[in-house]
Amino acid sequence: xxxxxxxxxxxxxxxxxxxxxxxxxxxxxxxxxxxxxxxxxxxxxxxxxxxxxxxxxxxxxxxxxxxxxxxxxxxxxxxxxxxxxxxxxxxxxxxxxxxxxxxxxxxxxxxxxxxxxxxxxxxxxxxxxxxxxxxxxxxxxxxxxxxxxxxxxxxxxxxxxxxxxxxxxxxxxxxxxxxxxxxxxxxxxxxxxxxxxxxxxxxxxxxxxxxxx
Amino acid sequence: xxxxxxxxxxxxxxxxxxxxxxxxxxxxxxxxxxxxxxxxxxxxxxxxxxxxxxxxxxxxxxxxxxxxxxxxxxxxxxxxxxxxxxxxxxxxxxxxxxxxxxx
Numbered sequence: 001x002x003x004x005x006x007x008x009x010x011x012x013x014x015x016x017x018x019x020x021x022x023x024x025x026x027x028x029x030x031x032x033x034x035x036x037x038x039x040x041x042x043x044x045x046x047x048x049x050x051x052x053x054x055x056x057x058x059x060x061x062x063x064x065x066x067x068x069x070x071x072x073x074x075x076x077x078x079x080x081x082x083x084x085x086x087x088x089x090x091x092x093x094x095x096x097x098x099x100x101x102x103x104x105x106x107x108x109x110x111x112x113x114x115x116x117x118x119x120x121x122x123x124x125x126x127x128x129x130x131x132x133x134x135x136x137x138x139x140x141x142x143x144x145x146x147x148x149x150x151x152x153x154x155x156x157x158x159x160x161x162x163x164x165x166x167x168x169x170x171x172x173x174x175x176x177x178x179x180x181x182x183x184x185x186x187x188x189x190x191x192x193x194x195x196x197x198x199x200x201x202x203x204x205x206x207x208x209x210x211x212x213x
Numbered sequence: 214x215x216x217x218x219x220x221x222x223x224x225x226x227x228x229x230x231x232x233x234x235x236x237x238x239x240x241x242x243x244x245x246x247x248x249x250x251x252x253x254x255x256x257x258x259x260x261x262x263x264x265x266x267x268x269x270x271x272x273x274x275x276x277x278x279x280x281x282x283x284x285x286x287x288x289x290x291x292x293x294x295x296x297x298x299x300x301x302x303x304x305x306x307x308x309x310x311x312x313x314x315x316x
Binding site: 005006009010012013016082085086087088089090091092 | 304
């Protein structure tokens with residue numbers, strides 16, 4: 001068997017994680033939650049006690065969000081996916097984990113550098129949203145898209161980049177930019193995940209009785 | 214005749230069989246997979262897949278754990294270290310053969 005055939009099998013196995021749309025539904029939900037979080041800051045305004053409280057609990061919201069997403073994905077997959085199309089435990093490849101970390105660090109460095117240079121030339125540019133958009137885009141394209149070979153991740157990455165650039169050039173406040181970015185992108189990701197899940201469920205009806213050896 | 218070409222006769226026939234090669238390739242990319250996943254990916258019948266898995270298990274290439282999830286049986290398969298080594302060696306032999314015949 002040639003190496004590219006093995007690579008194809010590997011890619012198919014990786015793609016299996018995204019075949020049901022559950023991971024997108026959950027991560028899109030987290031984005032929507034972050035959008036709501038920033039929107040609350042916009043509503044209560046800078047300097048208010050609630051806004052200050054929200055800023056303090058951001059880290060908590062993020063950690064709770066990641067734990068919640070993990071729990072939701074595992075629970076939904078155990079109920080919907082594994083009985084229909086089977087269970088696999090993914091191997092933790094140290095080399096791949098290191099490679100992924102380097103991609104994120106390199107992308108963060110390049111994007112930060114770029115945004116500083118751009119900010120010098122373009123006034124009123126929101127570098128935070130620019131970095132967020134470019135980073136989210138690179139992560140979608142370089143990590144999810146490349147690993148799974150699924151085109152929808154390239155589209156989502158492209159959308160994140162375009163959205164980040166557009167909002168960075170807008171005259172809105174930074175918090176409003178972040179609320180719109182996460183809210184809009186989250187809704188798109190959730191919608192994409194919902195379509196994929198719907199198709200997956202219609203193509204893979206739950207088998208009756210014992211189907212696992 | 215070149216050694217790489219001559220080595221082709223020493224290929225691991227247990228892995229060389231297409232259905233088993235596919236099973237081993239899938240298992241080489243994951244930590245473990247259940248029977249249902251393997252059946253769907255290989256498109257084999259239950260009986261066929263069971264037979265191939267038994268052969269791989271007897272050779273010490275695959276570890277099979279039969280458990281229950283609720284009232285339903287769950288068969289989880291995992292490539293052993295010997296299986297991984299055999300697969301790597303098979304891949305290498307095939308790659309050498311392909312390179313030699315292409316050049």
